[in-house]
Amino acid sequence: MRLVSLWALLTFIYLPSCFNINADLSQTTWMNCGAKAGLSDILMFDDSHNWLRNDTIFTGKDSAVATIVKLDLHYVERRLLVKDFNNKIYWFCEQ
Structure with a gap:
């Protein structure tokens, strides 16, 4: 039972924190x-090309x-899924 609890702890709490895909762009x-x-x-995405406000991309x-x-x-x-107006x-891959 302890092994199952440890596995659940690692799977649902620790592992997703290793892949923080919602980091700042x-x-x-x-x-x-x-x-x-x-x-x-x-x-x-920098100060001179593109920037974000909430979920909108500005240029x-x-x-x-x-x-x-x-x-x-x-x-x-x-990967970034973007919809224009x-x-x-469009799909974008991080470089």
Whole structure:
């Protein structure tokens, strides 16, 4: 019984904390890894290129370009699912 409790503790508490996919996106670079092109090939989240407010991606001064739908872990790689304002979906992989 103790072995099952220890296994449950490690599985449900410790292991997800090793893969923090919801970390801050500042100072990260993302490349379009989906089949569609159109939004941008590369998203760089820093002070001069792109930045976030809640779940909206802004570029330039205050130009909203898309919203983040989902931040996912695909094998060991973080993937970003983004929807633009024309309802097109794009996948970005972290570089």
